Amino acid sequence: ATPRPEISGSGRMRERIVRVAIEIADAEGLPDLTMRAIADRLGMATMSLYRHIGGKEDLVLLMVDTAIEDFPLPAERPAGWRAAFETTARLQWAAYRAHPWMAGVTSLYRPLPSAGLIKHTEWVMATLAGTRLDATTKMRLHILLYSYVQGIGANLELERRARAATGLTDEEWLSGQDDRMRAISQSGAYPAFGELLADLGDFDLDLDHLFEFGLGRLLDGFAQMIG
Structure with missing residues (x-):
């Protein structure tokens, strides 16, 4: 499997950032998703996000991985x-x-x-x-x-x-x-x-x-x- 992008910082904080980003994109669309909007929602400075997320391209990749994993494939493949x-x-x-x-x-x-x-x-x-x-x-x-x-x-x-x-x-x-x-x-x-x-x-x-x-x-x- 292709590894996720190498991103520094706390995994827990990164997960919070990704979840908030998904919430914003779900409600307003991806074009309106900005690092500033995420930071405002979390009560953080915008630049502090970059300690956990490499940039918007990496963020979108993490968002897709997280969103698709919310609907996991079953452990066993059905017959046929x-x-x-x-x-x-x-x-x-x-x-x-x-x-x-x-x-x-x-x-x-x-x-x-x-x-x-x-x-x-x-x-x-x-x-x-x-x-x-x-x-x-x-x-x-x-x-x-x-x-x-x-x-x-x-x-x-x-x-x-x-x-x-x-x-x-x-x-x-x-x-x-x-x-x-x-x-x-x-x-x-x-x-x-x-x-x-x-x-x-x-x-x-x-x-x-x-x-x-x-x-x-x-x-x-x-x-x-x-x-």
């Missing part, structure tokens, strides 16, 4: 690759649910060297160890699973930001768009879209339901390769 994949995906989804800022921290091109996240990579690779798949295919399946969960999770932070900026819930905002949407759908320019809305009725976009629906279809596709 599908159940194992469902387990890691649902635990990551739970972490994004609790900490929406996490979805915006990592990039497929610049993966975060997080020991907590790499545990999930290890879980997937160990699950696929006995299959006929080559290393490239295994990595692609892992990336697809991870990016699916992250992609759905990104909407949680976008909604948090929108609600903070407008003061409206998603339902209230959508209600304000009814007239415009009706005009578009009834214009005749988009007949398939208009027919869909007419047939759809009161559609409830529940991200938890969407996540489970999409996860099932994704794993159905994986089954064609894994067997």
Whole structure:
């Protein structure tokens, strides 16, 4: 496993700093997280934080490790690759649910060297160890699973930001768009879209339901390769 960054200072104080940072990011988003805000919350001088945390980059890495470890993988892997994949995906989804800022921290091109996240990579690779798949295919399946969960999770932070900026819930905002949407759908320019809305009725976009629906279809596709 990739080690955490080398950070001096008391482990107990470092843990307090990380937990406060997570609380701020959960409530206000990662862009508004500053060392000064953390110090103010703890009643400390800003510069004193650097005795325990190397900087914001190291802090974010510790935040991700801490947040993902709050939803630990089970000691024993369930029987069958599908159940194992469902387990890691649902635990990551739970972490994004609790900490929406996490979805915006990592990039497929610049993966975060997080020991907590790499545990999930290890879980997937160990699950696929006995299959006929080559290393490239295994990595692609892992990336697809991870990016699916992250992609759905990104909407949680976008909604948090929108609600903070407008003061409206998603339902209230959508209600304000009814007239415009009706005009578009009834214009005749988009007949398939208009027919869909007419047939759809009161559609409830529940991200938890969407996540489970999409996860099932994704794993159905994986089954064609894994067997």
